[in-house]
Amino acid sequence: MSFSRMSSVSIPALVTLVALLxxxxxxxxxxxxxxxxxxxxxVQKRHLLRATALILIAVIPVLVxxxxxALRYRRRRGxxxxxxxxxxxxxxxxxxxWGVPIVIVAILSFYLWxxxxxxxxxxxxxGEEPALRVQVVGLDWxxxxxxxxxxxxxxxxxxxxxxxxxxxxxxxxxVMQSFMIPALAGQIYAMPGMTTQLHVVADAPETMQGExxxxxxxxxxKQKFMTQAMKPxxxxxxxxxxxxxxxxxxxxxxxxxxxxxxxxxxxxxxxxPLMPLNALYFTLEEGDLFHSILHRYHSGEPLPLDKQPGTTxxxxxxxx
Numbered sequence: 001m002s003f004s005r006m007s008s009v010s011i012p013a014l015v016t017l018v019a020l021l022x023x024x025x026x027x028x029x030x031x032x033x034x035x036x037x038x039x040x041x042x043v044q045k046r047h048l049l050r051a052t053a054l055i056l057i058a059v060i061p062v063l064v065x066x067x068x069x070a071l072r073y074r075r076r077r078g079x080x081x082x083x084x085x086x087x088x089x090x091x092x093x094x095x096x097x098w099g100v101p102i103v104i105v106a107i108l109s110f111y112l113w114x115x116x117x118x119x120x121x122x123x124x125x126x127g128e129e130p131a132l133r134v135q136v137v138g139l140d141w142x143x144x145x146x147x148x149x150x151x152x153x154x155x156x157x158x159x160x161x162x163x164x165x166x167x168x169x170x171x172x173x174x175v176m177q178s179f180m181i182p183a184l185a186g187q188i189y190a191m192p193g194m195t196t197q198l199h200v201v202a203d204a205p206e207t208m209q210g211e212x213x214x215x216x217x218x219x220x221x222k223q224k225f226m227t228q229a230m231k232p233x234x235x236x237x238x239x240x241x242x243x244x245x246x247x248x249x250x251x252x253x254x255x256x257x258x259x260x261x262x263x264x265x266x267x268x269x270x271x272x273p274l275m276p277l278n279a280l281y282f283t284l285e286e287g288d289l290f291h292s293i294l295h296r297y298h299s300g301e302p303l304p305l306d307k308q309p310g311t312t313x314x315x316x317x318x319x320x
Contacts, residue, residue, distance in 0.1 A: 031182055031183060031208060031209045032182050032183060033045050033048075033182050033183060033186075035183065036183060036184075037183040037184055037202055037203060037204065037206045037208055037229065038126075038183070038184045038185070038200060038201045038202045038203050039126045039201055039203065040119060040126060040184060040185045040186075040199075040200060040201065041182070041183055041184055041185060043115060043118055043119055044115075044119065044185075044186060047111060047112075047115045050111060051108055051111070051112075054104050054107055054108055055104065055108075057100065057104060058100055058101055058104055119185075119186070121185070121186075121188050121196070121197060121198045121199060122197045122199075123199065124165050124167060124199045126165060126199070126201045129163075129164050129165065130165075131164070131165035131166060131167035131199065132147075132149075132160065132161065132164055132165070132166045132167065133147070133148055133149055133167055133169070134146065134147060134158070134160075134166055134167070134168045134169075135147075135148060135168075135169050135170075135290040136168050136169065136170040136171070136179060136190065137170075137171060137172065137173055137290065137293060138170070138171070138172035138173070138174065138177035138179070138190050138212065139172070139173055139174055139257065139258050139309060140174050140175075140216065140217065140219060140258075140259070140260040140261070140309065140310055141212075141216065141217065141218075141219025141220060141222055141223040141260075141261070141262045141263065142155050142156065142223060142225075142257070142261075142262070142263050142266060143155065143156075143158075143179070143210070143212070143223070143225050144257065145157075145158050145225075146284070146289060146290055147239075148284070148288070148290065150239055151243070151283060151284045152239060152242045152243055152246060152281070152282065152283060152284065153246075153249050153281075153282040153283075153284060153289075154242060154246075154279060154280065154281055154282065155225075155257065155263075155266065155279065155280040155282075156225050156226065156263055156267070156276075156278050156279040156280060157225060157226050157228060157276065157278070157279035158181075158210060158225055158226070158227045158228065159228045159230060159235060159238045159239070159242075160200070160202055160227065160228070160229055160230070160235070161202075161229075161230060161231070161232045161235040162202045162203065162204060162205060162229050162230065162231060162232075163201070163202075163203070164201070164232075165199055165200075165201055166199065166200050166201065167197070167199055168197065168198045168199070168200070169195050169196075169197055169290070170188065170190040170195060170196050170197070170198065171190055171191070171192065171193070171194060171195050171196075171290070171293065171294050172190045172191060172192050173192060173258055173293050173309045173310075174192065174216075174258075174308075174309045174310035175192075175214075175216050175310060176189060176190065176191045176192075176214060177189070177190050177212045177214045177216060177223075178190070178212055178213040178214035179198065179210070179212065180210060180211055180212075180213050181200065181208055181209075181210040181227050182208075182209075182210075183206070183208040183209075183227075184200040184201070184202060184208060184227065185198060185199075185200045187213050189214070192297055193294065193297030193298060194294075195294065202227075202229035204229065205229055205230055205231055205234070206229045207226055207227070207228055207229075208226070208227040208229065209224055209225070209226060209227070210224065210225045210226070210227050211223060211224045211225070212224075217260070218262075219260070219261070219262035219263075222262040222263045222264065223262070223263070224263075226278070226279075241281075242281040242282075242283075243283060244274075245272070245274040245275055245281050246275075246281035246282045246283045247270065247272065247281070247282060247283070248282070248283050248285055249282035249283065249284055249285060249289065250285055253270065253282070254289070255314075255315065256269055256270060256315075257270065257280075258309035258314070258315070259309070259314065259315035260309075260310060260315070263278070266280065267280065
């Protein structure tokens with residue numbers, strides 16, 4: 001196949017591929033920090049674009065000059081490039097090759113230090129009103145969201161009001177997992193017997209996807225949830241709906257929830273016709289479920305297998 005024919009075939013294919021990638025990005029815009037839905041993701045995007053622009057200051061000249069140098073100094077008859085077999089040093093080149101990267105690294109370091117403090121997941125620098133408390137428990141293979149001040153809990157759906165800080169405290173009742181809502185904030189790890197924190201804020205009503213980014217078995221790809229950012233009045237209506245349609249989160253209910261089941265399997269086990277097809281709603285019983293999950297790893301004794309979610313002894317994993 002000739003070069004011209006290859007070009008005529010590959011260029012339209014390349015254009016189609018680029019258009020496809022752009023359309024995919026647009027379709028999943030609310031699932032990426034490149035289309036931020038809150039101030040934290042907006043800072044992350046700005047930091048990435050700034051870092052990319054600074055790095056390109058060093059990369060673009062290399063990409064341009066390498067082929068030009070190879071072309072100019074190639075072996076050929078009648079060439080006019082200077083031939084200096086004993087040349088080994090140039091102060092100007094040394095200054096450019098070392099000075100420019102040093103300046104770029106210094107500027108990047110400054111902005112990284114600034115962004116690191118600005119985006120501290122334990123800090124709450126993006127809100128004026130008191131934060132909404134949400135306790136997050138990672139299970140196999142779903143996330144449990146507990147609203148201790150509202151007396152409700154949910155799986156598969158995280159409801160939050162816009163323009164209000166949401167203070168999350170995270171742990172797991174199984175293996176280590178990584179919690180992430182890309183359009184709102186970066187990922188943070190959660191581990192059994194320990195807590196980590198994350199603060200997020202949503203700017204406008206939007207539906208965003210959250211997920212676990214730490215591989216943890218066959219149900220990993222289904223460990224996703226929808227984050228519903230709502231106006232305050234809509235959030236209040238959502239809370240009322242969860243209370244009205246939820247089932248009590250008892251010890252037996254939690255045991256079923258904590259088994260090694262993916263979102264569809266636990267939905268079939270605990271869902272009711274009054275709940276959405278992809279979410280479970282609960283009302284909280286008396287007691288502090290989150291801290292009881294957390295503190296049973298702190299007895300100083302090994303946790304029996306029949307008390308540890310993620311084991312066969314705790315509950316037989318549903319067949320695939």
